[in-house]
Amino acid sequence: MNFILYDGMEWKKLFPITLTRPVSEIRLGLFTIKERWEKYIGKKVDNIITQPFLSKKYTKKESYYFENILLINSAFLPNEELIQILFSLKENETIFFKEKMIAIKKNFFSWKENILSLYLKKYKKIYHVNKIIHIQYPWDIFINNGTVLKKDFLFFTNGKKSSSLLGNNHIICKDKIFLEEDIKTNNVVLNAQYGPIYIGKKVEIMEGAVIRGPVAIGEHTTLNVGAKIYGGTTIATFCKIGGEIFNSVIFSYSNKVHDGFLGNSILGEWCNLGAGTNISNLRNDYQKVTVWNYEKKDFIPTDLQFFGIIMGDHSKSAINTQFNTATIAGISDNIFGYGFPPRYIPSFSLGGIQNKKRIPFNKVCETAEIMMNRRNVNFSALERNILEYLYQLLDI
Missing domain, CATH: 2.160.10.10 (Hexapeptide repeat proteins)
Structure with missing residues (x-):
């Protein structure tokens, strides 16, 4: 399975810290957000979807499409409840915290597909987490x-x-x-x-x-x-x-x-x-x-x-x-x-x-x-x- 972290709508709200980096490169606690996700899922993140002008530095590869992937909003920090649900997701099932989407499982995703378009689609099933840390503003x-x-x-x-x-x-x-x-x-x-x-x-x-x-x-x-x-x-x-x-x-x-x-x-x-x-x-x-x-x-x-x-x-x-x-x-x-x-x-x-x-x-x-x-x-x-x-x- 491919794990991809993406910059959601929070990226602009996190200026000036995210002017020069994806949300996943924000540091707090002992790790960056990306490092923390890698430790919780037990493998390296396969790719980062960020702003075009940051991609050459932070994106590993620009494949035309990915198969069997979990798209994860970088602004959310992993916890045990979330990881348990994450690994049980099937095609077009998603996880939300209140009205915010945390992650979605896709069998196919085009690199050029607009991330925001995911919010407009109908999902087979929506899971909800009750407690999670969401980094929306720099403070x-x-x-x-x-x-x-x-x-x-x-x-x-x-x-x-x-x-x-x-x-x-x-x-x-x-x-x-x-x-x-x-x-x-x-x-x-x-x-x-x-x-x-x-x-x-x-x-x-x-x-x-x-x-x-x-x-x-x-x-x-x-x-x-x-x-x-x-x-x-x-x-x-x-x-x-x-x-x-x-x-x-x-x-x-x-x-x-x-x-x-x-x-x-x-x-x-x-x-x-x-x-x-x-x-x-x-x-x-x-x-x-x-x-x-x-x-x-x-x-x-x-x-x-x-x-x-x-x-x-x-x-x-x-x-x-x-x-x-x-x-x-x-x-x-x-x-x-x-x-x-x-x-x-x-x-x-x-x-x-x-x-x-x-x-x-x-x-x-x-x-x-x-x-x-x-x-x-x-x-x-x-x-x-x-x-x-x-x-x-x-x-x-």
Whole structure:
């Protein structure tokens, strides 16, 4: 059977995180959504259906058609109930959560067939799941991260043996801490009393760092001296982290090296927060926040009180930048200047309050190439083409 993850209508609602990736590449808990599906179904996902300008990077093959397939909406996270129903589906049977389709079994599906057309067809049978995590908006990532992280920890570490730490460290609730190989630590605190802690291979945790679960730290990441990592936080691979972080998700190759607060936030890949950058995650009047909506091109009300920043890939802030509660920053921004930047910063912006300027595209590529080369990663033609496509669009 072929398993295919597709981008549904949620893709646009998840900007700016999905401007540069399919929904299946969103990270929360210990895994990306794609990795999580692969672990639950016990095999590699056969393909991804995403936007045409992303396909060359993320699609394995563009066959004209597929046979015997399960089409799965990437915005839903797998659980035991869903997997049990999924493997029992027959031709043209589907699974729904409320009014949203999660998956459908097809004996035949054309690559060029419009995914949305599936919603217009009559189904032989509809199954319903009662409880599932549905990632519809970018803030759903940090809202659900602690819950997903706890479940991922139990699922992934079951039956596996944790490595041991060298050095003089203070460990609380050792049975809820899982350590991969070659971790460097000395004089750090790992407190899993309030949730599990997972630390990947070749992570370095410098002196005085404190981790309070639930927390996941990806491979080759460095936590600087005195870093304070609170629960609900996932830090992906190859990151450099310092200061204070609470209930946030940081994608791979991003840096928050110095002191400063980051809470209830998401940083995409290749981001960098300058020294002293601070993000407010709560209004002074304790009111619910409004958030920029890319489709309506306006701020919309939410039911959220705690909300920091959502920053797209390749964006940077200068030293001592102060972000207001519920800020949305697009991709490849260079944010600096006096005062608070606007709460919505379009992609490729230069400056802060005075962000009327757009960074020339050659400078966008030059900065990306320099940063990626420093980590021995090639700024490929595929990466350039994605950024160039987005650069030609307005209001992103």
